Amino acid sequence: MGEMTARERVVNAMEFKPVDRVPVFDLIQNIPLIEHCTGEKVTVKNGLDLLCKTISQNLDATRGIAPPVEEKTYTDKDGFVYKQEWWTTWLVDRPFKDVEGLQEYIRKNIEELQDYQPGDMWTFAGKANVWGQGDKSPREQFMELQEKLGDTVLFPSESPVGLDTAWIRAGLELFSYAYADDPDLISDWLQALADFEVKRIHDVADLSLSPVTLVYADLAFKTSLMFSPAFLRKEFFPRLKQVTDAWHSHGIKVIYHSDGNLMEVMDDFVATGIDGINPVETIAGMDVGVIRKKYPKLTMMGGIDCSQLLPYGTEEEVEAEVKKIIDQGFTGGGLLLGSTTEIHPDCKVENVLKMWDTADKYSRRK
Amino acid sequence: MSLFQEMSEAVISGSAKKVKELSEQALAQGNDPQNIINDGLIPGMNIVGARFKANEIYVPEVLISARAMHAGLNVVKPLLSAADTTNKGTVVVGTVKGDLHDIGKNLVCMMLEGAGYKVIDIGIDVAPEQFVKAVEENKPQIVGLSALLTTTMINMRNTIDLLKSYPVKVMVGGAPVTEKYAQEIGAHAYAADAASAVDRANELVAS
Ligand code: B12
Numbered sequence: 001m002g003e004m005t006a007r008e009r010v011v012n013a014m015e016f017k018p019v020d021r022v023p024v025f026d027l028i029q030n031i032p033l034i035e036h037c038t039g040e041k042v043t044v045k046n047g048l049d050l051l052c053k054t055i056s057q058n059l060d061a062t063r064g065i066a067p068p069v070e071e072k073t074y075t076d077k078d079g080f081v082y083k084q085e086w087w088t089t090w091l092v093d094r095p096f097k098d099v100e101g102l103q104e105y106i107r108k109n110i111e112e113l114q115d116y117q118p119g120d121m122w123t124f125a126g127k128a129n130v131w132g133q134g135d136k137s138p139r140e141q142f143m144e145l146q147e148k149l150g151d152t153v154l155f156p157s158e159s160p161v162g163l164d165t166a167w168i169r170a171g172l173e174l175f176s177y178a179y180a181d182d183p184d185l186i187s188d189w190l191q192a193l194a195d196f197e198v199k200r201i202h203d204v205a206d207l208s209l210s211p212v213t214l215v216y217a218d219l220a221f222k223t224s225l226m227f228s229p230a231f232l233r234k235e236f237f238p239r240l241k242q243v244t245d246a247w248h249s250h251g252i253k254v255i256y257h258s259d260g261n262l263m264e265v266m267d268d269f270v271a272t273g274i275d276g277i278n279p280v281e282t283i284a285g286m287d288v289g290v291i292r293k294k295y296p297k298l299t300m301m302g303g304i305d306c307s308q309l310l311p312y313g314t315e316e317e318v319e320a321e322v323k324k325i326i327d328q329g330f331t332g333g334g335l336l337l338g339s340t341t342e343i344h345p346d347c348k349v350e351n352v353l354k355m356w357d358t359a360d361k362y363s364r365r366k
Numbered sequence: 367m368s369l370f371q372e373m374s375e376a377v378i379s380g381s382a383k384k385v386k387e388l389s390e391q392a393l394a395q396g397n398d399p400q401n402i403i404n405d406g407l408i409p410g411m412n413i414v415g416a417r418f419k420a421n422e423i424y425v426p427e428v429l430i431s432a433r434a435m436h437a438g439l440n441v442v443k444p445l446l447s448a449a450d451t452t453n454k455g456t457v458v459v460g461t462v463k464g465d466l467h468d469i470g471k472n473l474v475c476m477m478l479e480g481a482g483y484k485v486i487d488i489g490i491d492v493a494p495e496q497f498v499k500a501v502e503e504n505k506p507q508i509v510g511l512s513a514l515l516t517t518t519m520i521n522m523r524n525t526i527d528l529l530k531s532y533p534v535k536v537m538v539g540g541a542p543v544t545e546k547y548a549q550e551i552g553a554h555a556y557a558a559d560a561a562s563a564v565d566r567a568n569e570l571v572a573s
Contacts, residue, residue, distance in 0.1 A: 090466050172425060172426070172429065172469050173429050173433075173472065175426070176425070176426035176427075176429040176430055177429070177430065177433055179426065180380060180426075180430045221470075221541060222541040223421070223558070223559065224421045224424070225424060226424060226425050226426075227424055227425070227426060228423070228424045228426075228427070231424075231426070284541075306516075307516055307541075307542050308516070308542070311516050312516075344515075344516070344517065345517060346516050346517045
């Protein structure tokens with residue numbers, strides 16, 4: 001089979017059609033790796049270019065490209081205080097301290113969400129322009145990045161269902177208390193977040209730009225789900241379906257992202273119509289072989305452990321694991337191989353190179 | 367059902383209002399504040415911990431139960447005289463430097479509190495020196511370190527090294543942490559979840 005383009009490889013793999021080799025996906029957040037691949041020193045100024053160069057050389061698909069930013073703390077109009085470093089934004093303070101304060105904020109936020117303006121998206125870090133930068137339209141930003149990335153598939157801005165937007169903004173404690181005290185208000189909030197996202201999808205979705213998107217809400221951790229299946233069935237899965245249907249109506253495939261062990265509700269996920277799942281956190285008990293057997297048409301994206309294996313493992317261990325994941329998950333399609341979320345700063349450069357090299361050689365032979 | 371049983375049930379179902387009322391009622395009936403804690407509130411939280419460990423309930427339910435327990439504690443605590451505070455011990459807990467994850471740590475704090483420990487939560491992104499300062503100020507029996515990132519686990523080791531000259535036991539936890547790693551860095555105990563953290567703490571203060 002001739003060499004395919006990255007886009008052909010990704011789309012065919014997700015449709016279980018022939019591919020020349022397993023596609024590789026990742027999120028690169030590792031400066032030594034970028035410096036190794038480009039031979040140049042990373043600075044805030046050249047960071048984005050070098051990151052994109054590294055991606056275009058090595059990956060078939062990527063997401064969440066963050067341009068370098070100086071470390072800073074800022075307060076938004078509602079009084080949420082954020083701290084931002086290159087790859088991470090987190091909330092350090094909130095404008096409310098109790099359930100009443102949160103409820104008041106939610107009522108205001110629902111009104112804002114109902115007033116959707118093209119170009120905005122709503123993340124846990126508030127109303128943001130898609131990649132958080134400048135006043136260029138999402139489309140312009142996308143085209144600029146795509147140009148730097150060559151034919152590597154760039155997932156359009158990630159698509160939040162709203163549950164983690166809500167709990168991270170509220171804080172899990174206050175979120176839980178508020179749900180116990182007034183479930184309808186939280187329910188209305190989650191619905192407003194999902195409706196907002198659906199409007200945004202119809203605004204930005206464009207199959208010619210990208211054939212796949214990543215829909216997310218982190219709702220599990222190492223040993224279990226964060227929320228009960230009953231809660232998720234009432235407050236989450238119907239909204240995930242709404243968001244998935246919106247992308248599908250534009251012909252765009254959906255990969256759903258949540259860390260952690262999702263097995264307890266995998267049937268519910270598959271029933272929403274998603275095309276794939278990420279990051280398949282193996283160390284949390286997600287088993288590529290089991291998922292492949294049970295859901296023969298579900299694409300898995302990820303699978304190579306970034307908690308222990310990539311930072312602490314040997315090259316031989318990485319090679320063996322990549323082969324195992326390909327054997328178990330790649331039936332000629334159905335796998336976009338990569339780390340279980342991101343190549344973070346602690347992943348060893350030689351292990352990452354080994355992962356890519358093995359994926360290429362081993363899957364071509366198959 | 368006895369009043370104390372009812373109180374435990376209300377903790378389990380997370381009804382803060384009911385726990386508060388029952389605590390007031392128990393006091394009015396002349397019950398000793400310490401008994402209200404030991405026989406009403408703590409048994410409820412114990413069951414919550416066991417159910418969480420068994421994946422029968424989830425993080426929000428634990429948080430709501432902890433809030434209910436606090437509603438009771440707020441009623442009875444002011445009436446405890448210094449003498450009859452049979453605190454099981456003091457624990458200083460924090461998430462190590464560079465790490466901002468706090469949900470697991472908060473759960474551990476709540477379960478320890480629910481088990482009768484005095485808990486001093488020193489927050490997230492806590493430098494080894496700040497742990498030392500908290501130990502000097504609070505003289506705890508146990509220090510709990512939480513880390514959720516492979517990149518910040520090393521700061522557990524750095525903290526433990528600095529705490530070596532103090533008479534405290536160190537307990538560690540967090541998703542990437544393992545029993546083996548805990549031993550390597552010289553921690554006295556490791557727990558995989560918040561309910562086991564209470565068991566380990568009990569063992570540490572008994573030893
Ligand atoms: C929620 C979450 C976040 C939230 C945190 C919100 C908050 N207020 O805490 C946000 C979005 C902010 C976040 C940010 C990041 N995160 Co995060 N996050 C998670 C997630 C999904 C769940 C963690 C959680 O809350 N679990 C729920 C609690 C109940 O579980 P727990 O923390 O494990 O705690 C239990 C036990 O471990 C134990 N325990 C915990 N602490 C202690 C302490 C003691 C003393 C004891 C005895 C026991 C104990 O008891 C607890 C209760 O049973 C995990 C996924 C996962 N698999 O864990 C990723 C995860 C931890 N994050 C990860 C990463 C990489 C990040 C970021 C770097 C991402 C980024 N690039 O921006 C940043 C880091 C920011 C920073 N510097 O800390 C990775 C870590 C990989 C690794 N091993 O290094 C994970 C594993 C996801 C992944 N698969 O890649 N994250």
